[in-house]
Amino acid sequence: MSQFHKTMMRKEKEKDQSFVQKENAIVDGIDISGHWNRMYEPRELTSYDTSGLDALRDIPGAESIGWCYQCAQCIGVCPVDNVGDYGPRKIFRKLQTGLNILDSADLWQCTTCMNCLRVCPKEVDMIKIMPAAREKAILDGNEVPAELQEMFQNTAEYGNPMGESARKRTKWAKKLDVDVRDLSKNPEAVDVLWFVGDYYAYHGRGNDAASAMARVFSRLGVDFGTLGAEEKCDGDSQRLAGEKGLFEMMAEHNIEQFNSQEFNKLVVSGPHAYNAIKNEYPKMGGTYNVEHYTQFLSAMIDKLKPLMVNSFDKKVTFHDPCYLGRHNGEYDAPRALLNAVPGIEFGEMFRCKEQGYCCGGGGGGMWLDGFMSDNINERLSENRVKEAIAVGAEVLAVCCPYEVSRFEDAVKSTGNEGKLEVLDIIEIIDRCM
Amino acid sequence: MKPVLIVGGGPAGLEAARGLADIGYNSIIVEKNDFLGGKPIEEHYSVLTPDQTDAETAMKVKIDAVTGNDLVDIRTNTTVLATDGDAPNMMVTLKGKVDEEVVEVGSVIVATGFDHFDPGKETQMYGYYEYDDVITLVDAEKMFKDKNFVRPSNGEKPKQVCFIQCVGSRDRQIGNQWCSKVCCGVASQQAIEIRELIPDCRVFVFYIDLRAYGFWEDDVYWKAQEQHKVNFVRGIVTEITQRGDQVVVKGEDTTLGRPMEIPMDVVVLSVGMEPSEGTKAMAEMFKLPL
Numbered sequence: 001m002s003q004f005h006k007t008m009m010r011k012e013k014e015k016d017q018s019f020v021q022k023e024n025a026i027v028d029g030i031d032i033s034g035h036w037n038r039m040y041e042p043r044e045l046t047s048y049d050t051s052g053l054d055a056l057r058d059i060p061g062a063e064s065i066g067w068c069y070q071c072a073q074c075i076g077v078c079p080v081d082n083v084g085d086y087g088p089r090k091i092f093r094k095l096q097t098g099l100n101i102l103d104s105a106d107l108w109q110c111t112t113c114m115n116c117l118r119v120c121p122k123e124v125d126m127i128k129i130m131p132a133a134r135e136k137a138i139l140d141g142n143e144v145p146a147e148l149q150e151m152f153q154n155t156a157e158y159g160n161p162m163g164e165s166a167r168k169r170t171k172w173a174k175k176l177d178v179d180v181r182d183l184s185k186n187p188e189a190v191d192v193l194w195f196v197g198d199y200y201a202y203h204g205r206g207n208d209a210a211s212a213m214a215r216v217f218s219r220l221g222v223d224f225g226t227l228g229a230e231e232k233c234d235g236d237s238q239r240l241a242g243e244k245g246l247f248e249m250m251a252e253h254n255i256e257q258f259n260s261q262e263f264n265k266l267v268v269s270g271p272h273a274y275n276a277i278k279n280e281y282p283k284m285g286g287t288y289n290v291e292h293y294t295q296f297l298s299a300m301i302d303k304l305k306p307l308m309v310n311s312f313d314k315k316v317t318f319h320d321p322c323y324l325g326r327h328n329g330e331y332d333a334p335r336a337l338l339n340a341v342p343g344i345e346f347g348e349m350f351r352c353k354e355q356g357y358c359c360g361g362g363g364g365g366m367w368l369d370g371f372m373s374d375n376i377n378e379r380l381s382e383n384r385v386k387e388a389i390a391v392g393a394e395v396l397a398v399c400c401p402y403e404v405s406r407f408e409d410a411v412k413s414t415g416n417e418g419k420l421e422v423l424d425i426i427e428i429i430d431r432c433m
Numbered sequence: 434m435k436p437v438l439i440v441g442g443g444p445a446g447l448e449a450a451r452g453l454a455d456i457g458y459n460s461i462i463v464e465k466n467d468f469l470g471g472k473p474i475e476e477h478y479s480v481l482t483p484d485q486t487d488a489e490t491a492m493k494v495k496i497d498a499v500t501g502n503d504l505v506d507i508r509t510n511t512t513v514l515a516t517d518g519d520a521p522n523m524m525v526t527l528k529g530k531v532d533e534e535v536v537e538v539g540s541v542i543v544a545t546g547f548d549h550f551d552p553g554k555e556t557q558m559y560g561y562y563e564y565d566d567v568i569t570l571v572d573a574e575k576m577f578k579d580k581n582f583v584r585p586s587n588g589e590k591p592k593q594v595c596f597i598q599c600v601g602s603r604d605r606q607i608g609n610q611w612c613s614k615v616c617c618g619v620a621s622q623q624a625i626e627i628r629e630l631i632p633d634c635r636v637f638v639f640y641i642d643l644r645a646y647g648f649w650e651d652d653v654y655w656k657a658q659e660q661h662k663v664n665f666v667r668g669i670v671t672e673i674t675q676r677g678d679q680v681v682v683k684g685e686d687t688t689l690g691r692p693m694e695i696p697m698d699v700v701v702l703s704v705g706m707e708p709s710e711g712t713k714a715m716a717e718m719f720k721l722p723l
């Protein structure tokens with residue numbers, strides 16, 4: 001446990017005088033585990049110190065935190081509460097009873113999955129509240145979890161969260177027998193500018209998906225190119241994790257690059273890039289005709305179908321990415337593609353579409369797994385993988401670049417290796433060709 | 434046509450007389466006080482929901498609408514003594530300051546209103562007569578009217594105030610099983626007034642269910658929470674004790690599942706409504722169910 005965590009936990013404990021109950025308590029070398037070992041500390045609330053609430057609602061963007069009337073609908077759908085003890089309604093009550101969220105572990109738990117806002121009758125908007133609060137904490141110089149801080153630094157320095165050099169961004173394409181035009185080197189007008197994204201470009205399993213995409217585009221005769229080494233991270237997760245300045249840096253760079261190229265359509269691999277370019281870049285003067293790749297391909301489904309000649313005889317379920325589904329309302333395109341796959345046996349998970357569970361990677365969560373392990377009893381991705389297995393799936397299909405690695409890790413950590421394969425939809429399509 | 438007898442010159446009685454006059458009916462308003470306007474005037478209400486209109490001004494509009502109207506016969510300082518016969522032929526005996534008079538009326542509207550629940554009644558709830566800083570909504574109204582909300586114990590501005598809902602309502606032991614329906618809205622409105630008068634005063638409302646129907650929901654309750662930063666906490670107070678120069682409210686914060694003991698500078702009891710003496714007497718006289 002890092003020093004940061006220890007400090008956090010001590011601070012929390014000082015504030016929250018609730019009772020402590022340990023599963024296994026060892027005192028002076030003697031195991032005193034059992035129902036009688038509960039050690040009660042004073043539980044009475046002796047003040048309602050609302051200064052933390054007042055301070056938070058004064059931050060521009062975070063005003064709606066003060067609107068919560070404790071209906072508790074958010075807790076029923078909060079993916080973090082599902083595996084821990086955290087949710088908007090609980091945050092509100094803690095704020096009324098002395099919590100200063102700006103120096104609390106609660107500041108970093110929200111994945112901005114938007115399930116709470118979907119059901120909130122008062123429109124308490126955690127998607128605006130959390131980034132605003134995090135930005136304030138960062139500006140105030142409060143401690144940021146180390147792994148997230150490292151991601152911020154990598155992004156600032158290298159233009160991607162991994163800290164890889166820009167030069168290596170196109171490395172994956174070199175092994176391919178398909179031509180992926182690098183427009184930054186040879187500018188020419190294309191129909192489709194493909195925003196590849198960091199995980200497709202740098203992560204091993206992402207490379208598989210990127211290669212699949214290039215092959216599928218090529219088979220479909222798509223006239224496409226990429227920004228090559230000039231592409232940088234979309235910046236959306238940095239923004240949601242509180243680094244608005246970093247987001248603006250990334251966005252300005254990408255907008256400049258987009259504007260220097262001639263294309264009709266931007267196609268992105270990932271929902272986070274989709275969200276950034278569709279909803280955030282226009283605020284900075286960059287407005288583009290952007291589509292997630294599932295949208296782009298599902299519109300060409302008549303052309304795609306005859307190309308898929310190999311049967312994919314597997315039971316497949318699909319995980320809706322929060323930023324494609326709830327955030328941008330797209331539930332049909334990925335399903336249209338999956339249903340077009342020959343031989344596939346498709347089935348939904350219990351929590352799907354609007355009600356879809358979160359993988360835990362959004363809002364900076366991708367770089368907070370170590371931090372979160374002290375706050376939740378299992379990873380969100382583990383919870384999700386168990387659900388996929390419960391519905392009898394052999395393949396968990398995804399269409400967000402964060403998810404392949406997250407879910408593959410979760411398959412291993414839950415002891416389900418060999419039982420569930422995690423594939424990007426583009427990989428399934430590619431396998432059928 | 435015989436006139437309609439309206440018993441009570443408060444908001445309801447005045448509105449009834451105006452409505453009857455509008456459609457050409459004669460009426461007689463009987464009011465036991467020497468003034469019209471009922472509880473808002475009698476108890477010095479400050480403002481009315483949802484628009485914060487001054488209570489006196491609002492009542493004057495209602496009074497002016499019937500005063501000098503040929504169709505409305507106003508009898509102040511008058512009570513109803515007896516009744517004989519049934520609608521549409523009723524002989525009702527009125528008692529003025531000196532004289533008794535029998536009037537012939539076609540029908541009767543009973544608008545005798547309510548009394549505020551007395552929190553000292555029966556169970557001496559919440560130490561109302563014991564602690565100076567435990568007051569009722571009615572006591573608070575008088576202070577709001579003077580734009581001077583203070584701690585009765587020392588005349589200073591409070592820094593922390595709470596409202597306790599459902600005092601005298603929804604209680605089998607007290608015998609009032611009904612919800613008084615308006616207290617949630619009135620408490621929310623008063624909370625707004627405290628926040629406007631004393632911006633650095635924290636205000637809490639402890640409730641069982643927040644029953645803010647109609648405009649009381651978003652125009653008063655939501656407004657109190659969202660714009661005026663009033664804190665609503667689910668779980669009402671069990672009892673009040675004194676500690677130093679503050680009163681301490683004891684109960685459970687139910688959405689946290691934790692007991693609470695919070696010092697307050699002023700506690701406002703959101704007292705509900707009971708049928709007034711006049712209402713009880715008229716119910717008996719006219720054989721109306723209560």
